[in-house]
Amino acid sequence: MFESMFENVREKCPLIHNITNYVTVNDCANILIACGASPIMADDKDEVEDITTICAGLHINIGTLNRHSIASMLIAGKRANKLHHPVVLDPVGAGASKLRTDTAMQLLEDIDFTVIRGNISEIKTLAFGRGTTKGVDADVADKVTEENLDEIITFAKTFAKKTGAVITVTGAIDVVSDGRSTYCIRNGHPMMSSVSGTGCQLSAMVAAFITSNPNHALEAAAAAVSAMGLAGEIAHERLSEMDGNVTYRNYIIDAIYNMTPEQLGKGARYEVR
Numbered sequence: 001m002f003e004s005m006f007e008n009v010r011e012k013c014p015l016i017h018n019i020t021n022y023v024t025v026n027d028c029a030n031i032l033i034a035c036g037a038s039p040i041m042a043d044d045k046d047e048v049e050d051i052t053t054i055c056a057g058l059h060i061n062i063g064t065l066n067r068h069s070i071a072s073m074l075i076a077g078k079r080a081n082k083l084h085h086p087v088v089l090d091p092v093g094a095g096a097s098k099l100r101t102d103t104a105m106q107l108l109e110d111i112d113f114t115v116i117r118g119n120i121s122e123i124k125t126l127a128f129g130r131g132t133t134k135g136v137d138a139d140v141a142d143k144v145t146e147e148n149l150d151e152i153i154t155f156a157k158t159f160a161k162k163t164g165a166v167i168t169v170t171g172a173i174d175v176v177s178d179g180r181s182t183y184c185i186r187n188g189h190p191m192m193s194s195v196s197g198t199g200c201q202l203s204a205m206v207a208a209f210i211t212s213n214p215n216h217a218l219e220a221a222a223a224a225v226s227a228m229g230l231a232g233e234i235a236h237e238r239l240s241e242m243d244g245n246v247t248y249r250n251y252i253i254d255a256i257y258n259m260t261p262e263q264l265g266k267g268a269r270y271e272v273r
Contacts, residue, residue, distance in 0.1 A: 003261035005223035008212040010036035017055040021063025024197030031201040034257035037208035048076040057211030063092035077111035086114040090203035095125035117168035144171040183222040185270040187229025226268035231255035
């Protein structure tokens with residue numbers, strides 16, 4: 001099924017509106033182009049409603065939020081809901097500050113999200129209204145491991161049922177759940193954590209996948225997660241002794257650009273619970 005999810009992105013080339021952070025905005029644009037989608041970045045409140053209207057999907061990322069962008073996120077999200085466009089939330093750093101946490105909770109209250117993607121600390125913050133993070137990274141105590149995987153699956157299913165969104169918890173093991181079925185994905189490489197923005201890129205790509213597969217949000221989100229992890233594996237194999245994290249970032253984008261649906265189907269490593 002992952003093959004068809006990817007094929008649909010390449011065939012439909014969906015236009016995705018991104019209200020994202022200035023640390024990774026260029027990377028998000030490039031990963032969307034690489035996977036076959038088309039990006040547009042707009043965050044002024046006076047145009048986001050128009051931009052969302054002409055796009056097929058919306059990706060909201062709170063990585064470098066401010067009062068102006070918060071207003072824009074709410075306007076765009078409500079417009080996307082009215083148009084029945086899929087919306088992805090990336091609650092970057094939720095739990096690190098009161099503003100981030102309050103903003104994430106307000107977005108969750110006012111907008112219906114199709115997918116919520118973040119690390120386990122960020123998702124727990126949304127679920128419980130408070131939390132801790134290591135900056136924008138997951139708290140060490142929250143890491144997803146084989147030992148606590150069943151617990152995380154139960155948590156993700158419960159939160160998915162509460163929100164109506166596909167909950168996507170990414171880490172060493174990725175957990176993607178719609179409250180009924182859960183994909184546990186084991187693609188990826190530890191070095192991906194040394195690249196700023198792989199999570200942001202993934203959220204943008206999730207938006208492209210779910211927009212291209214509107215009746216299969218769970219499977220589309222899982223396919224995007226697997227594709228990103230597989231790209232991390234392929235990119236790592238290309239590295240020489242003199243290469244570092246910046247080269248690795250570029251190789252990840254290259255891997256998505258060159259990836260075929262068949263390659264994703266063969267390389268995806270997951271189980272469904």
